[in-house]
Amino acid sequence: MKTDDLIQALSTDLPPASSRRLDRRLLLCLIPAGALVLVAVGLWLGFRPDLMPAMRGPTFWAKAAYTAALGVGGFWLLARLGRPGADARPPLILLGATFSIVAAMAIQELFAMPMPERMPAVMGDSARVCAPNIFMLSVLAAPLVFWASRALAPTRPMLTGAAAGLLTAGLAATLYGLHCPEHTAAFVAVWYTLGMALAVAAGALIGRFAFRW
Amino acid sequence: MTDREAHLKSLMMRGLDGDAAAWRVLLTEMGGHLRPFFARRLFGDPSDAEDLVQETLIAIHAKRATWDPRQPFTAWAYAVARHKLIDHLRRQGRRPTHPLEEAAELFADHTVEDGAARWDLGRCLSLLPPRQRRLIEDVRLRGLSVAEAADRHGYSVAAAKVSLHRSMKSLTAKFAPANDGGAVHED
Numbered sequence: 001m002k003t004d005d006l007i008q009a010l011s012t013d014l015p016p017a018s019s020r021r022l023d024r025r026l027l028l029c030l031i032p033a034g035a036l037v038l039v040a041v042g043l044w045l046g047f048r049p050d051l052m053p054a055m056r057g058p059t060f061w062a063k064a065a066y067t068a069a070l071g072v073g074g075f076w077l078l079a080r081l082g083r084p085g086a087d088a089r090p091p092l093i094l095l096g097a098t099f100s101i102v103a104a105m106a107i108q109e110l111f112a113m114p115m116p117e118r119m120p121a122v123m124g125d126s127a128r129v130c131a132p133n134i135f136m137l138s139v140l141a142a143p144l145v146f147w148a149s150r151a152l153a154p155t156r157p158m159l160t161g162a163a164a165g166l167l168t169a170g171l172a173a174t175l176y177g178l179h180c181p182e183h184t185a186a187f188v189a190v191w192y193t194l195g196m197a198l199a200v201a202a203g204a205l206i207g208r209f210a211f212r213w
Numbered sequence: 214m215t216d217r218e219a220h221l222k223s224l225m226m227r228g229l230d231g232d233a234a235a236w237r238v239l240l241t242e243m244g245g246h247l248r249p250f251f252a253r254r255l256f257g258d259p260s261d262a263e264d265l266v267q268e269t270l271i272a273i274h275a276k277r278a279t280w281d282p283r284q285p286f287t288a289w290a291y292a293v294a295r296h297k298l299i300d301h302l303r304r305q306g307r308r309p310t311h312p313l314e315e316a317a318e319l320f321a322d323h324t325v326e327d328g329a330a331r332w333d334l335g336r337c338l339s340l341l342p343p344r345q346r347r348l349i350e351d352v353r354l355r356g357l358s359v360a361e362a363a364d365r366h367g368y369s370v371a372a373a374k375v376s377l378h379r380s381m382k383s384l385t386a387k388f389a390p391a392n393d394g395g396a397v398h399e400d
Binding site: 013016 | 266271274277
């Protein structure tokens with residue numbers, strides 16, 4: 001096919017497009033993805049029995065703030081990596097700062113405790129299931145997120161996959177907070193982060209194949 | 214440079230709004246910019262470069278929503294082009310399929326250095342009388358045997374040998390360093 005004919009074909013019937021609409025598409029996919037995770041938490045894991053009183057305290061919201069901030073950072077990173085030539089450093093800085101703050105809080109919390117209380121604070125009652133649960137919930141939401149992300153044009157597919165995984169994991173972990181009654185910063189910093197990291201790693205592998213264009 | 218950026222950017226904005234005429238102009242101009250961009254970076258079949266131009270234009274079209282208006286248009290467009298180039302090179306690396314007829318072209322002398330050497334050689338040889346020069350070119354550069362070359366230029370074999378020897382001697386005298394003028398490489 002000659003290039004002129006190609007240009008002719010491409011420039012007939014041109015529907016409008018915009019960067020903002022692309023962002024909206026990504027954000028809109030989070031609604032069904034979130035609904036799916038919410039249903040899974042409700043039916044499979046069950047909401048924590050003390051959900052109502054817990055929502056009146058700060059710990060519940062602090063946990064949600066951490067996971068949601070990582071999700072927001074993941075979204076921002078995804079939106080940058082999906083645009084050729086865009087600078088991906090600002091979202092990476094946000095993500096680094098978020099994690100550093102929570103890690104610092106966890107360390108401070110542990111140092112304030114007498115020695116015998118430290119290990120139980122880190123392990124809680126659900127250390128073994130926390131990361132796998134977050135990972136499984138992410139797996140549920142991932143197809144929608146990756147499908148919506150295919151409209152992007154990532155020049156680094158694996159890193160972009162990791163960002164999409166982080167967005168998915170942020171959503172899943174935030175909603176997992178409706179089930180999980182753990183309340184120490186140390187637990188969240190270790191096990192929530194681990195669960196999300198698993199989703200990020202899986203996302204990187206998926207991105208390698210899903211983000212070809 | 215900034216003029217081109219502003220011009221292309223305004224075409225891009227109109228294209229995103231659905232202006233097909235502006236889009237056609239943009240793609241045509243980008244094609245013109247991309248052709249030398251790829252040609253410079255590929256040493257092979259020129260149709261590869263044209264394929265890449267087309268692939269990049271298709272990507273610019275299909276992924277046009279990923280351009281953020283706060284970003285320079287050319288930075289975005291060339292990032293797309295680079296992605297297509299890298300993709301192409303990677304695929305080529307995976308299956309190096311150069312048809313045999315093209316191998317000669319791959320090894321052909323087209324480097325800058327080679328061109329310069331050739332030009333220098335031409336200048337040296339131009340010092341010789343034309344008939345002598347043609348003889349030495351045939352024997353030393355084209356690889357003909359002395360007998361063949363002598364036959365071609367109407368020399369006897371013996372006369373050709375003498376002529377070649379004289380040519381080498383006068384060239385050596387002209388260009389060899391003054392202190393060891395006798396070091397002639399007669400191989």
